[in-house]
Structure formats: C-alpha cells, structure tokens
Amino acid sequence: MQRILSPLDQSFSLSRVAMGLWRLADWGYSNRQVLGLLEELLELGVTSFDLADIYGDYRCEQLFGDALKLKPELRNKMEIVSKCGIKLVGSNNQFALNHYDSSAAHVIASVESSLRKMGIAELDLLLIHRPDPLMCADELAGALDRLVSDGKVRAIGVSNFLPHQIELLRSRLHTALVVNQIEVSLLHSSPMFDGQLDFCQREEVIPMAWSPFAGGALFEGDGEAALRVQACMEELAQELGMEPQQLALAWLLKHPAGMVPVLGSGKMARLRSGVQAVEKELPREAWFRLLHAARGRDVD
Amino acid sequence: MQRILSPLDQSFSLSRVAMGLWRLADWGYSNRQVLGLLEELLELGVTSFDLADIYGDYRCEQLFGDALKLKPELRNKMEIVSKCGIKLVGSNNQFALNHYDSSAAHVIASVESSLRKMGIAELDLLLIHRPDPLMCADELAGALDRLVSDGKVRAIGVSNFLPHQIELLRSRLHTALVVNQIEVSLLHSSPMFDGQLDFCQREEVIPMAWSPFAGGALFEGDGEAALRVQACMEELAQELGMEPQQLALAWLLKHPAGMVPVLGSGKMARLRSGVQAVEKELPREAWFRLLHAARGRDVD
Amino acid sequence: MQRILSPLDQSFSLSRVAMGLWRLADWGYSNRQVLGLLEELLELGVTSFDLADIYGDYRCEQLFGDALKLKPELRNKMEIVSKCGIKLVGSNNQFALNHYDSSAAHVIASVESSLRKMGIAELDLLLIHRPDPLMCADELAGALDRLVSDGKVRAIGVSNFLPHQIELLRSRLHTALVVNQIEVSLLHSSPMFDGQLDFCQREEVIPMAWSPFAGGALFEGDGEAALRVQACMEELAQELGMEPQQLALAWLLKHPAGMVPVLGSGKMARLRSGVQAVEKELPREAWFRLLHAARGRDVD
Numbered sequence: 001m002q003r004i005l006s007p008l009d010q011s012f013s014l015s016r017v018a019m020g021l022w023r024l025a026d027w028g029y030s031n032r033q034v035l036g037l038l039e040e041l042l043e044l045g046v047t048s049f050d051l052a053d054i055y056g057d058y059r060c061e062q063l064f065g066d067a068l069k070l071k072p073e074l075r076n077k078m079e080i081v082s083k084c085g086i087k088l089v090g091s092n093n094q095f096a097l098n099h100y101d102s103s104a105a106h107v108i109a110s111v112e113s114s115l116r117k118m119g120i121a122e123l124d125l126l127l128i129h130r131p132d133p134l135m136c137a138d139e140l141a142g143a144l145d146r147l148v149s150d151g152k153v154r155a156i157g158v159s160n161f162l163p164h165q166i167e168l169l170r171s172r173l174h175t176a177l178v179v180n181q182i183e184v185s186l187l188h189s190s191p192m193f194d195g196q197l198d199f200c201q202r203e204e205v206i207p208m209a210w211s212p213f214a215g216g217a218l219f220e221g222d223g224e225a226a227l228r229v230q231a232c233m234e235e236l237a238q239e240l241g242m243e244p245q246q247l248a249l250a251w252l253l254k255h256p257a258g259m260v261p262v263l264g265s266g267k268m269a270r271l272r273s274g275v276q277a278v279e280k281e282l283p284r285e286a287w288f289r290l291l292h293a294a295r296g297r298d299v300d
Numbered sequence: 301m302q303r304i305l306s307p308l309d310q311s312f313s314l315s316r317v318a319m320g321l322w323r324l325a326d327w328g329y330s331n332r333q334v335l336g337l338l339e340e341l342l343e344l345g346v347t348s349f350d351l352a353d354i355y356g357d358y359r360c361e362q363l364f365g366d367a368l369k370l371k372p373e374l375r376n377k378m379e380i381v382s383k384c385g386i387k388l389v390g391s392n393n394q395f396a397l398n399h400y401d402s403s404a405a406h407v408i409a410s411v412e413s414s415l416r417k418m419g420i421a422e423l424d425l426l427l428i429h430r431p432d433p434l435m436c437a438d439e440l441a442g443a444l445d446r447l448v449s450d451g452k453v454r455a456i457g458v459s460n461f462l463p464h465q466i467e468l469l470r471s472r473l474h475t476a477l478v479v480n481q482i483e484v485s486l487l488h489s490s491p492m493f494d495g496q497l498d499f500c501q502r503e504e505v506i507p508m509a510w511s512p513f514a515g516g517a518l519f520e521g522d523g524e525a526a527l528r529v530q531a532c533m534e535e536l537a538q539e540l541g542m543e544p545q546q547l548a549l550a551w552l553l554k555h556p557a558g559m560v561p562v563l564g565s566g567k568m569a570r571l572r573s574g575v576q577a578v579e580k581e582l583p584r585e586a587w588f589r590l591l592h593a594a595r596g597r598d599v600d
Numbered sequence: 601m602q603r604i605l606s607p608l609d610q611s612f613s614l615s616r617v618a619m620g621l622w623r624l625a626d627w628g629y630s631n632r633q634v635l636g637l638l639e640e641l642l643e644l645g646v647t648s649f650d651l652a653d654i655y656g657d658y659r660c661e662q663l664f665g666d667a668l669k670l671k672p673e674l675r676n677k678m679e680i681v682s683k684c685g686i687k688l689v690g691s692n693n694q695f696a697l698n699h700y701d702s703s704a705a706h707v708i709a710s711v712e713s714s715l716r717k718m719g720i721a722e723l724d725l726l727l728i729h730r731p732d733p734l735m736c737a738d739e740l741a742g743a744l745d746r747l748v749s750d751g752k753v754r755a756i757g758v759s760n761f762l763p764h765q766i767e768l769l770r771s772r773l774h775t776a777l778v779v780n781q782i783e784v785s786l787l788h789s790s791p792m793f794d795g796q797l798d799f800c801q802r803e804e805v806i807p808m809a810w811s812p813f814a815g816g817a818l819f820e821g822d823g824e825a826a827l828r829v830q831a832c833m834e835e836l837a838q839e840l841g842m843e844p845q846q847l848a849l850a851w852l853l854k855h856p857a858g859m860v861p862v863l864g865s866g867k868m869a870r871l872r873s874g875v876q877a878v879e880k881e882l883p884r885e886a887w888f889r890l891l892h893a894a895r896g897r898d899v900d
Contacts, residue, residue, distance in 0.1 A: 556736035
C-alpha cells in the first residue's frame with residue numbers, strides 16, 4: 001500500500017489508510033482475535049493504528065496492548081497513534097463533567113499511562129484531542145517538546161484543531177505538528193471549503209479523516225443528503241465497478257491534501273474491501289457528481 | 301482616466317474601471333459594432349477587457365477576437381483578461397455536470413484555446429475562475445509559472461478565491477497573484493467586513509469587483525435592501541448631482557483597497573455615464589448613508 | 601495587584617483589572633467624588649482608566665480631567681486609555697448619522713482634543729475604537745506612528761478589531777499594536793473559539809475585555825443562558841466562597857491570553873469586591889461548569 005510521508009518530519013509516515021480502534025472494547029474480541037485483526041491489517045499494508053486514552057471508557061489502549069504482548073515483534077511494523085487532552089466522565093474517575101485539560105501535568109501523565117497500558121516505550125504519534133479554550137500555548141508546547149526529547153513520543157500533532165489553533169500552538173513549539181485529525185466525509189465536506197484542508201495542504205500537515213463514512217449515515221442514513229449520495233453511489237457503483245464504501249474512500253483519497261481516512265470497522269471482510277479503494281482512481285467528473293449529490297446543488 | 305498599478309508587478313496595471321464582456325454574445329452586435337464599442341471605451345480610458353473561456357457558451361472570446369482582427373493595432377492599447385478552470389455544460393461538450401478543473405492539462409489547453417480564439421499571442425492577465433476543492437497547488441502553480449515563462453500569459457490572478465485559497469496557491473508560485481476578482485456591490489458588501497478586501501489591501505492584490513450593480517438589483521430590485529438603497533440614492537442624487545449608477549460605482553471606488561469595478565452594459569451611453577464616477581469623490585458621510593441603507597442598520 | 605506586561609513593548613503595562621469610565625457622566629458625581637473614586641482605585645492597584653472621545657456624549661474625558669486637575673500628581677500613577685474613530689451623532693455636532701472616521705486628520709484632531717479635555721500631555725494608550733471599512737492602512741498607520749513620535753501617545757492599540765483587521769493595520773505600522781479591546785464574557789464567549797483570543801495569545805497582544813458582565817445580564821438577565829449561568833454561579837458561590845461577580849471575573853482572568861477586564865460600576869463597594877477576584881483561582885472543572893452553563897451543552 002502507498003504511504004503518506006510527512007514533509008515536515010521525513011522520518012514520519014502513515015499508511016494511506018489507518019485503522020481506528022475507538023470501538024475495540026465493543027467488539028468483544030479475545031486478545032488472540034485482536035491480534036489476528038492486527039496481523040491481517042499489517043499484511044494489507046495498514047500499519048497505522050489510531051487510539052486515544054479515553055476510547056472505550058479508557059479501556060481500548062489496554063486491550064490493544066494485551067493483544068500486542070502476544071506478539072511483541074509486531075510493534076516495530078506499526079505506527080501507534082494515541083491522544084489526550086479530554087477528561088471524560090467515566091467509571092474510573094470523579095469528574096463533575098466532560099472537559100478538556102491541556103495542562104503539562106495532565107498531558108504527560110496521560111502519555112505515561114498510554115505507554116504503560118500498551119506496554120510500549122514510545123508513541124509514534126501523540127495528538128491533542130480537542131482544542132482547549134484554556135490552552136496555554138507555552139505550557140503545552142513545553143510539555144510536548146519534552147515528551148519528544150524524552151523519547152516518549154516520536155511525533156506530535158493535533159485533532160479537531162482549526163488553523164488558528166494550530167498556528168497558536170505551533171508558535172511556541174520546537175517540534176513540528178505533523179498531523180491534524182479532523183472529521184471529513186461526503187456528508188461533512190466543509191473542511192474542503194472553510195480553509196481547514198487548504199491550511200493542511202499549504203503547511204504540509206497530514207490530515208487524518210475521522211468518521212469517513214459519517215458514522216454509517218453515508219450508507220444507511222435517511223436524511224436528504226444521505227439519500228442523494230446513496231443514489232449517486234448506486235449509479236457510480238454500476239459505472240465504475242466500485243462498492244459504495246470504496247467510492248466514499250476514493251472520494252477522500254483523491255483530495256490533494258493527502259488525507260488518511262481512519263477506518264473503524266471490526267469486520268475484516270469489510271476492511272479488506274475498503275482498503276482496495278487505495279488502488280482505484282475516481283474520475284474528476286465522478287468526484288463532482290458525488291459532491292453535487294452531497295450538497296444538493298451545482299458548483300457556483 | 302486614472303489607472304491602478306500593481307505593487308506586486310510594477311509592469312502591470314488596469315484602468316480604474318474595467319469592461320466586462322460576459323454578455324457579448326447576447327448583444328447581437330456585428331464585428332464592426334463590437335469594434336466601435338472597444339474604440340469608444342479605449343478613448344474613455346477604459347483599457348481593461350474582462351473575458352473568460354466559458355462566457356457566452358464558450359463563444360465570447362471568439363466574438364471579441366473577430367472584432368479585434370478588424371483593427372489589430374488596438375491590441376497593444378488594451379489589457380485582455382481571461383479565465384479558466386470551470387467546465388460548464390455547453391453545446392460543444394459532453395460534460396455530465398458543471399464542475400471545476402484546475403489540472404495543469406486543462407489550464408494550459410484552455411489558455412491556448414483562448415489565445416487562438418482571440419487571435420493574440422499573450423493574455424495580459426489569466427485568472428483561475430473559481431477555487432477548485434481538488435486544486436493541487438503544486439500542479440497548478442507549476443502550470444501557471446510555465447504559462448508566464450512561455451510568454452503565453454503576462455500576469456496571473458484568481459477569481460472568487462478566499463484569502464486562505466490565495467495563500468495556498470501563492471505558497472507554491474514563483475509569479476505573483478496580482479488580482480482577485482470577487483463579487484462586491486452595495487448589495488454584497490460582506491467582502492468589506494469578512495477579511496477578503498482587507499487581505500487584498502494588506503497583500504497589495506488588486507480586487508476587481510464583478511456585478512458592481514448586483515446584476516441590476518441595485519436599481520430595479522424590489523427586495524428590502526434594494527428598496528432602501530434606491531431611496532438613499534435618490535436623496536444623494538439630488539444632494540450631490542450624481543446618477544444612481546455613478547453613486548454605486550463611486551461607493552466602490554472610494555474603498556482603500558483600490559477596487560476595479562467591472563462594468564457589463566453593452567450600451568455606450570450608460571457606460572459613458574458610469575465612467576464619469578471615476579472623477580467624482582463621494583463624501584464619507586454619504587458613503588456611510590449608503591452602507592446604512594444597504595444593511596438596514598447603524599454601524600456598531 | 602498583579603500587572604499585565606506587554607511583551608511587544610516592555611515599557612507598557614496595565615493593571616490586571618481596568619476601570620472603565622464610559623458611564624462617568626451618568627453618575628452625577630462632583631469632581632471631588634470622582635477624585636475620591638480614582639484614589640480608592642489606585643490604592644487597590646487598579647491603575648488603568650479606560651475612556652473614549654465619545655463617552656457620555658463626548659463629555660466623560662472632560663469630567664475625568666476636571667477631577668484629575670484637583671490632584672495632578674495622580675497622573676503619573678495611572679495609565680490613561682482613550683479611543684477615537686467613531687463619529688457619534690451628538691449634541692455638539694451635525695453628523696447625519698453615526699459613522700466611522702479613521703482618516704489621519706480626524707484621528708490626530710481627536711487625540712489633541714482628548715489631551716486638551718483631560719489636561720494631560722500624553723495618552724498612555726490610544727485605541728482605534730472600531731474597524732472602519734474605509735480604513736486606509738497606510739494613512740492611519742502614518743498618523744498613529746506620528747502621534748507616538750510626537751509624544752502625544754505612548755502606546756497604540758485597537759478595539760473590536762478582528763485578526764485580519766489587526767494584520768492589515770499592523771502591516772503598515774512601525775509601532776506595535778499592544779492591545780485589542782473586545783467584548784468577552786460568559787454570555788459572549790465566542791472570542792475564545794473563533795480565533796480572536798488565540799490571535800492575541802499568539803501575537804502577544806493584550807486583550808482588554810469590555811462588558812465582562814454582559815451589561816449586567818449575567819446577574820439580572822432572564823434569557824435562557826443567563827438563567828443557567830446564574831444557577832451555576834449560585835452553586836459555585838457556595839462551593840468556592842466567591843461572589844457571582846468574582847466568579848465572572850475569575851472566569852475571564854483564568855484564560856491564558858491574559859485578558860484585562862474593564863469594570864464599569866461607579867460604586868466603590870462593588871468595585872472593591874470585584875477586584876478581589878484577582879486573588880482567587882478558579883479550578884479547571886468550575887471553569888468548564890460555567891462554560892457548560894453558558895453554552896447549554898457539553899464540550900465536543
């Protein structure tokens with residue numbers, strides 16, 4: 001599979017499509033089953049695994065780590081991505097409400113917990129999960145630079161940050177922000193128009209796209225936009241011999257910012273089919289037919 | 301007539317007001333009549349002529365060229381502006397839908413077609429007509445720089461681009477983007493507040509203003525805002541001895557970003573009167589009375 | 601009291617909380633009473649006094665100056681802030697409507713009038729009151745730089761400017777813009793999310809926050825958001841032993857951009873209590889509980 005290389009840090013790359021594990025705790029897989037999934041994905045060339053401290057009520061990192069311990073030599077064949085900065089009300093804490101914490105103390109403690117749970121020495125990529133209105137750029141940048149120089153984190157990035165929030169944090173950092181993970185899909189195409197993806201393309205920040213199928217609404221939703229896109233995908237499936245899932249991914253992959261979609265299914269057959277989108281090229285007119293269906297209107 | 305000089309490319313300038321030819325095919329003029337219009341405009345000092353590959357179902361450039369061939373020595377007295385990047389469903393193509401194409405292949409082919417149709421060796425200004433969500437900045441910048449170095453295009457710019465879209469394209473270009481042609485009028489004043497014209501003023505990009513009369517709605521519209529502006533213009537016409545058309549243009553010309561309004565009438569009497577706005581100075585209070593009428597509210 | 605130092609101009613600082621005098625003409629105070637207020641505030645460490653040419657139908661600067669003349673030695677213990685750029689319909693002018701004027705002539709004349717009315721030789725800080733759509737950055741920057749070099753103004757800034765408007769003006773200035781005074785409160789928290797405060801933090805511009813209590817609506821309003829915030833403040837008042845007014849200010853003071861709230865009460869007891877907020881630290885969860893109440897929803 002192709003890879004996306006970071007122009008800002010040439011030692012850093014992701015597979016063209018990443019695997020998201022935010023539902024790992026929901027699948028009820030044994031450690032061996034998780035290991036099997038990881039191995040099959042690695043064979044397909046999907047080497048980037050996306051986690052966060054909070055996923056699965058703070059349990060997914062542990063489940064991932066437990067599987068990895070069965071075959072530790074896999075560690076060096078993959079990029080492990082995790083996130084921190086959200087404090088989510090959960091079964092193991094006393095938070096009064098969901099909130100953000102981008103303090104140095106929380107970020108460092110969260111990374112150390114992530115490493116411990118996964119049984120690894122270093123995260124390949126740490127993302128700040130959400131922009132915190134209380135973000136003190138000096139303090140957070142200091143913590144991130146230190147995590148990198150301490151060898152606990154290899155590369156850093158952000159998630160759901162708008163350009164001005166990236167510019168603020170970046171202004172105090174020595175280390176490059178190589179990734180911004182944002183929501184993008186046919187049903188959430190605004191980042192293509194509001195400057196988010198233009199900023200990424202200009203500044204050579206790799207965009208990872210979460211919810212590339214709009215949480216399933218792209219295939220099963222009954223909103224007006226979803227129904228229009230479904231009808232369009234049906235036509236194109238016939239014309240181009242591509243499955244809807246492949247069309248939805250090929251639509252993202254064609255964008256020149258070099259987006260890395262984060263898949264989230266636990267079913268290997270589905271993942272295998274999705275991954276084939278990487279080999280397909282969507283014609284320009286087909287791309288605009290899908291955009292037209294999604295927005296319900298002609299280009300200006 | 302005054303001229304607007306580009307600080308970014310001191311060999312490039314436009315007349316203070318430009319002539320738009322997007323309706324040239326609708327006027328039913330003979331080549332001699334078109335030539336007459338061009339000559340009268342040149343005498344008034346209106347030397348900048350605005351076209352696009354797609355105008356008039358892809359026919360306007362040819363009509364303009366046919367007139368120009370009757371008196372080729374006029375070529376050097378004018379700036380010929382054209383655009384590309386839109387693929388419009390028309391009588392001479394098989395497009396499934398209107399869409400954009402900012403690929404190098406399309407842009408270069410379109411410029412070559414424009415030169416051929418107009419019978420000229422070089423465009424004075426080429427604009428990318430609309431921001432293409434699939435714009436690969438490296439590819440497009442490469443094509444534009446090559447068109448300039450090949451002598452097919454003297455200067456380049458964009459149209460309907462937001463600041464972040466200009467910043468993306470500019471980040472990969474060797475040649476300056478000297479113009480952004482956007483919609484601005486009393487009924488579309490948002491570019492004065494949302495950063496579009498501030499970006500132009502700061503970066504010394506010349507703004508050309510299309511639809512300066514809001515497609516005629518400024519004088520004949522019956523929307524609330526149009527009616528308020530019409531009433532205000534009637535008062536000011538009395539007080540200042542200026543026609544509504546002159547008021548509308550003087551309102552744009554007073555803006556410090558140095559906007560070049562693009563006129564679109566095919567009637568010489570109307571054009572002649574409009575052009576006189578260049579010599580009139582709208583007082584500051586009158587400018588704000590018109591803004592107040594347009595927005596229906598006081599300044600903050 | 602702590603102070604906020606400008607990283608852009610290290611000779612410039614404000615007290616952690618400023619006193620706004622826009623209602624000075626409404627209080628009906630004698631010169632001696634005004635003097636008493638100033639003295640008490642200075643004793644509390646509130647040294648920054650915020651005025652504008654237009655406050656109180658253009659009368660507040662004179663009232664402030666009349667009080668100051670009773671004890672001229674106070675002048676050097678305070679920072680006097682004034683503003684210009686708005687032309688307000690008032691009893692002493694013939695304006696047809698409220699409008700803006702950022703011309704060099706108006707700005708210089710307004711500053712000279714401010715100095716005269718207050719009986720001082722120099723403003724510590726001059727703010728351009730509102731972004732003028734007709735702002736010619738070259739002209740205004742030239743006037744501001746000259747006011748500084750002539751010793752009439754010690755530092756300059758803006759008010760209600762969006763980042764792109766600051767960037768435009770700054771691009772032509774030799775002097776730094778050290779302050780942007782904007783509306784921020786629990787009921788107007790958008791500047792924390794839309795880039796305004798991120799720009800200030802990044803560029804080290806001191807944000808002053810006007811209307812920090814949303815014009816009183818925070819305590820007495822009956823809108824949905826106000827009622828939610830009032831209920832939340834009641835809970836927190838119990839838990840933390842802080843008055844609602846102190847909570848509202850501590851909420852602003854905790855923001856890492858280093859906002860200087862502008863108080864507006866004429867009652868010393870109220871001011872004294874508000875000022876105590878500077879010594880209190882709002883816990884992170886309490887901060888987010890207030891944000892949650894204000895927005896009526898969880899963080900994303």
